[in-house]
Amino acid sequence: MTTSQDTPVLDTLAAMTLDSLERCGLAPDTLILTRVAALVAMDAPALSYVAHFKAGAEAELTPEQIQxxxxAIAPVVGTARVMAAATHIAEALGIEIAAAMPAPEG
Structure with missing residues (x-):
């Protein structure tokens, strides 16, 4: 099990995300969807998406909403950027699952 001491940067980013939910006038689901769009536009790496998964889950976002x-943004940012984002999101899901799994014994 990972602790905040194991992932201080990721934990800080997640805390910033949750804090911004409290300070922003947007509904939590709209805020996270907006951030996903910004991450796609920036060609953000997988770890950037991981930082938003907890807040997205708390906002009850569905995979269909992310899709x-x-x-919606493909015509603006381009198909290559959207395909890269889909790959980064899939990788991020793998990272999150791996981080949640207990370390193998032995």
């Missing part, structure tokens, strides 16, 4: 955002 809808990717479809």
């Amino acid at each position: 809808d955002v990717l479809v």
